[in-house]
Amino acid sequence: MAKTETKTEATTERKVVNRDEVEPVCWFGEEGRFLLRKEDTGGLYSFYQITTQPGSGPPLHVHETADEAFFVNKGTYEFEVGGVTETITAGTVIYGPRGVPHRFLNVGDEPGQLLVIATPGGVENFFIGLSELVSGGAPDWSKMQELANANQMRGFTPPPGAR
Known part of the structure; x- marks a missing residue:
């Protein structure tokens, strides 16, 4: 029987990355590297690494095609995953499966x-696009929703009074 090989989207090679040499991408009080x-x-x-300011974080949302694992490296966070809300502190990991708010x-x-860690890869495309959308000030929520949809995300809704 012949052996079947599975190819990935690109050839992977060894890579060493120094966080401080990676240009940050910023959006809504958060910075991603x-x-x-x-x-x-x-x-x-x-x-990727996300640095958040006190009181900052994304609204409830769903990644339709990506799983995420969050490791709290510094600070204290309130996480809601699948309707369960809990406080998570440094040294703790929490998993957010695809399809779960x-x-x-x-x-x-x-x-x-x-x-x-987000799998499969590509979530950075959303954040880079988001950074560009908010760089001029208040976001255009319809464009933000288009960006989310293009990246298989749903649930981002504007705060009351936003356009």
Whole structure:
């Protein structure tokens, strides 16, 4: 019987990344540094660091095609995953499976830091696009929703009074 080989989206090679040499991407009080992008892992996953300010975090949303694992490297966060809300502190990992609504909020008094693995890779495309959308000030929520849809995400809704 012949052996079948499975190819990934790109050839992967050894890569060493210094976080401080990665240009940050900023959105809504958060800063992301994409240490390993989809292209670096043959599409298998993305690995990134998010730094959040106190009171910052995304609204409840769903990744239709990606799983995420969040490791709290610094700070205290409130996470809601699948309707369960709990406080997560440094040294703890929480898993957010695809298709399950989730959100997080930095509930500490200082900037917090998360290390995140998203599989399959490519979530960085959403955040890079989001950074561009909010760089001019208040976001255009219809464009933000288009960006979310294009990246297989749903649930981002504007706050009351936003356009």
